Amino acid sequence: MSEQELQEDVSPFDTVSKGTFTRSERYQRLFELYFVAPAKIVWSDWRARFGVSILLMYIFMGTVGTLIVTEPSPMQGPVLLSPFQDWQYPLGTTSNGQSLFSLLVHSTPPMLKMMTTGAVVSVLIASIVGTVSGYKGGYLDTILMTITDIMLTLPGLPLTIILAAITGATSPYVIGFILTVHSWSGLARALRSQVLTLRDEPYVEASRLMGISTRKIIARDLVPNLAPYIGINFMGSARGVIFGSVALYFLGVLPFTNLNWGVVLNRAYNGGAMYGFDTAHWLIAPLFTITLIALALVLLAQGMDRLFNPRVRARHVDTGGEAEHPATK
Known part of the structure; x- marks a missing residue:
């Protein structure tokens, strides 16, 4: 049998790459992909x-x-010096x-801490609840969405004022958490709807048939497709923390700080x-x-x-x- 016929008999699944990359080259490719x-x-x-x-x-x-x-x-x-008169x-x-x-x-530093904490907490809770609920379904979906619906019905401003009064929080990290303790529910519901359409995609089904764990399927197959929506909501949550904290400090609800x-x-x-x-x-x-x-x-x-x-x-x-x-x- 000729060499050409032997090559035609080889399954495409048995074909391997002719080139290899060193560890430094792999790191360089990852750096280009995720940073450059x-x-x-x-x-x-x-x-x-x-x-x-x-x-x-x-x-x-x-x-x-x-x-x-x-x-x-x-x-x-x-006292009350006008701008640009004295540098x-x-x-x-x-x-x-x-x-x-x-x-x-x-x-600025306390505001940056509140922004970061509030946005991270809100997006993290919403991402976990929304993706797990949409992918797993069943009783877990019912329980998680019931909790989400309860949080959706709670009035945000009164809840924030009550929590601020009870805790007497002065730490910007705690205040950032309080300001977004209820805001994750809307994003969680939206992410669940997206996951419901993605979990039946062929590549997700293939990962499931190969025995890949649920955690890895969510992290590698689902979250990357949801990244644009999550990223935009991260910015929106940070902006909400700015407006919420400024408003509550202006009204005197949060503990006074100069x-x-x-x-x-x-x-x-x-x-x-x-x-x-x-x-x-x-x-x-x-x-x-x-x-x-x-x-x-x-x-x-x-x-x-x-x-x-x-x-x-x-x-x-x-x-x-x-x-x-x-x-x-």
């Missing part, structure tokens, strides 16, 4: 690029900025002489910043700070559609230096 390609995709979309740039600025403010900028204190400077107080001062710039910078954007707004409102041109900066500065970070989260969420698009990712991986291995030529 996402970075290029983000940078190629102006919305994501703008959003990431603003968020990095806030992270810099919350880490390095607190070390550079002097902590605010009473009678730190002249030691670039955003002006409050009625007790505190630097507005110092207040906003030193209020270093919070909501408290700055409360003092500006009570100090008559709405009624005088000379004091308007006291109100405008925190409002602009809140609006800018919320806008960054919205733009980043819009740009994440391309980040999770497999065709876009493949194109950026190819242009990121993934060359054909010499042994496969």
Whole structure:
């Protein structure tokens, strides 16, 4: 029998790759796939690029900025100084002489902690409940969805106020959890609906027939398909924590702390910043700070559609230096 006939008799399932990759080359491919390609995709979309740039600025403010900028204190400077008159107080001062710039910078770390905690907790609970419920079905689905429906019916604001009053929480991590303790239920229901359509797909059925565990099927087959929706909701949860915390601090529901954007707004409102041109900066500065970070989260969420698009990712991986291995030529 000729060599050509022997090759034709070989099953395609018995064909193996002619090339091998070293450990360093495998790590390089993973680095390109999970770091280089996402970075290029983000940078190629102006919305994501703008959003990431603003968020990095806030992270810099919350880490390095607190070390550079002097902590605010009473009678730190002249009373109600207008912005840009003295570069030691670039955003002006409050009625007790505190630097507005110092207040906003030193209020950033607690806000970042609340945002991160609230968004992570909300998305994590929703992802676990939604995927497990949709994939397993049966009594487990009934129990999990009953709990989810109960959380959906609870009024969010009164629940948050009650929990804040009972716990007397001052830690930003605890406050972030309290603000999102009820918000995971809607995302969990939406994820369950998506999983119900995915669990009967051929590749999921194949994994099930091969005896792969439920945990691995959910992690490898289902979650990647839900990543765009989860990512967008992560940004939405973070934005909700910002608005919720600012509102509750403004109303005086959460324990008082001088270093919070909501408290700055409360003092500006009570100090008559709405009624005088000379004091308007006291109100405008925190409002602009809140609006800018919320806008960054919205733009980043819009740009994440391309980040999770497999065709876009493949194109950026190819242009990121993934060359054909010499042994496969």
